[in-house]
Amino acid sequence: MNTQSNHMTDVIIIGAGVVGASIALELQRSGRSVTVIDKGESVGGGSTSASSALIRFNYSTRSGVVAAWESFHRWNAWEEHLGYVNGPIAQFHPLSMLLLEPPGFDRSSYLKHFNELGIPFEELDEKSLSDNYPMFDTGRFWPPSLPNDDQFFKNSEGKLGGFFVPYGGFIDDPQLAAQNLMDAARHFGAKVSLRTSVVEIKKTKNKVSGVKLENGEVIESSIVINAAGPWSSHINDLAGVSELMEMSTKAMRQEVHAIPAPAEFNFTNTPVMIGDLDLGFYTRPQPGGTLIVGGVEADCDPVFWVEDPDDDSLNPTVDSWEALVWRLAKRIPGASVPNRPTGLASHYDVTPDWTPIYDRTDLGGFYIACGTSGNQFKNAPLIGHLMNQLISACEAGHDHDNDPVQVLCPMVNEIVDLGTFSRNRKPVAGTGTVLG
Ligand SMILES: Cc1cc2nc3c(=O)[nH]c(=O)nc-3n(C[C@H](O)[C@H](O)[C@H](O)COP(=O)(O)OP(=O)(O)OC[C@H]3O[C@@H](n4cnc5c(N)ncnc54)[C@H](O)[C@@H]3O)c2cc1C
Structure with a gap:
């Protein structure tokens, strides 16, 4: 051969x-x-x-x-x-995963597979969320919105739920x-x-x-x-x-940003990645004392399809930065947001x-x-x-x-x-x- x-x-x-x-x-x-x-x-x-x-x-x-x-x-x-x-x-760093759900979310669509395959998880109500994550605002902000929408700066209401998976991680x-x-x-x-x-x-x-x-x-x-x-x-x-x-x-533009990790939520004391579908972002802590923050295709977020990725700028934009990083700061009020975007842009290769x-x-x-x-x-x-x-x-x-x-x-x-x-x-x- x-x-x-x-x-x-x-x-x-x-x-x-x-x-x-x-x-x-x-x-x-x-x-x-x-x-x-x-x-x-x-x-x-x-x-x-x-x-x-x-x-x-x-x-x-x-x-x-x-x-x-x-x-x-x-x-x-x-x-x-x-x-x-x-x-x-490349090094694998263990992190747990926390999924914060939007209203009406059918968590059983995931958890049935976890049960069948023996992947451990824990379902969390608002009380267990606030007990485990006192640095969070555990109210609802739903639906996700953009900073130019009045809804964006409203206080949270109601109670959040989600589930926690002890295993997972990232590659450095x-x-x-x-x-x-x-x-x-x-x-x-x-x-x-x-x-x-x-x-x-x-x-x-x-x-x-x-x-x-x-x-x-x-x-x-x-x-x-x-x-x-x-x-x-x-x-x-x-x-x-x-x-x-x-x-x-089809290629879709995506940005990922980085901010300093707040003292109460960082790689050392809270090794957890979050998918926040209530607010519309994901984040994970990094060993160097930062959080990276990306999007989860919230309905309000603009979508940028790209014909040829080679023709696209790979610089982060202020609009994406503000939307994603400020959402994180709503969930973790102790996070401080620098004035200028820090991060990158790249492309997903997306199927329907x-x-x-x-x-x-x-x-x-x-x-x-x-x-x-x-x-x-x-x-x-x-x-x-x-x-x-x-x-x-x-x-x-x-x-x-x-x-x-x-x-x-x-x-x-x-x-x-x-x-x-x-x-x-x-x-x-x-x-x-x-x-x-
Ligand atoms: C911002 C971002 C965050 C992500 N986060 C996660 C995550 O947290 N977890 C996760 O599981 N996945 C994540 N992904 C997805 C994951 O990174 C990708 O699915 C994966 O890296 C794709 O790898 P690839 O080899 O298919 O593509 P690429 O790494 O893009 O490689 C394709 C290669 O093809 C080459 N090429 C293209 N055309 C030609 C040509 N005509 N001739 C020769 N060479 C050519 C290019 O130069 C390129 O090097 C993320 C992706 C992005 C962009």
Whole structure:
């Protein structure tokens, strides 16, 4: 199977983000020769480098929860997962998770999966919230609003509820995590070409046959994988598969801000990430004494779809900063808000139901691992395994479209049904937000 030369390889992966790196490691380790192409300067330098890198388990589908739970165990054993380490590795920091609910929220949609899979949790009413988090205003601010709305500065009313999950965490350096995966893939024989753009998907009849690079070079391969993150829709267009699937992907601009952590809520004394659906933000503490703050697609928040992420500014804006950081300051009144935005902008690769696509396509040999919808960094240790199982089955003739591949997750001994991540699925009835 190892037929690699400069111009021929078993598998081409477009994209050296954390998704492409994870797939490269698993495919190369399983005996296929892999070539990864990325137009960027460095491995993990795309949207992966901007990730908040939160690891949590609340997803709308059972397979989504299984994938996150399995990946959590793999992050906890990162060095063993990699199988090769040569330098610093990304660190997993444990955090608990607190979800603060909007009125009428159906928490059972998550908790039924937690019960089935043995993921511990605790349901919290307003009293237990205020007992455990005396630094919070535990009243309701619902609905989320923008600072130019009078509603924004109203006092809270009523009582908040939510649930607490003791396990979870974050990765301190998401780009380094991608580099760890790619270093291991290289160690096992994968080739990586940076600063090289794929400009054409080569086909013979209805089968992929390779890619053409912007310098005119053609690399031949019978398997090509689109792991191009927020650029994935362009690659699907090049392959001619966009019109042949029910799902689509589109880049959406996102900002994440940073503020000093208040003394009463920081990484040392309150290692908890918060998803606040009542106010419309998420936050987590960082070891250096800051909180990062992002959005959860509240109805009032403007949505910025982007045709080409390369044309977009990556600077944070005052509008997003004020909306998100001031919301946090309403929940944690002790937080002080600096005058100027500090943070970053990047892009999610969003599907209509905020669930990723891990699938084959109608072009033989062309596979897609995209549409990660702002919530798949956490699954990076598993995505390579999922794609490896999918590709092995499909290349052996399995009819995945009609009989979806089932993948065993060995650390939690549960199954991911890859039909959940099909390009032709019925939209998942989820939150319609980054929570998935
Ligand atoms: C602000 C932000 C916060 C997030 N927070 C979280 C979180 O807390 N938890 C979580 O689980 N997930 C989170 N995510 C999502 C997660 O980070 C992404 O799902 C994941 O990093 C996507 O990785 P990727 O490899 O698919 O994409 P990328 O890292 O963007 O990699 C794609 C690569 O493809 C390359 N490429 C594109 N087109 C071409 C071409 N034509 N030729 C060659 N190369 C090409 C690009 O250069 C890029 O390097 C967040 C994302 C963002 C943006």
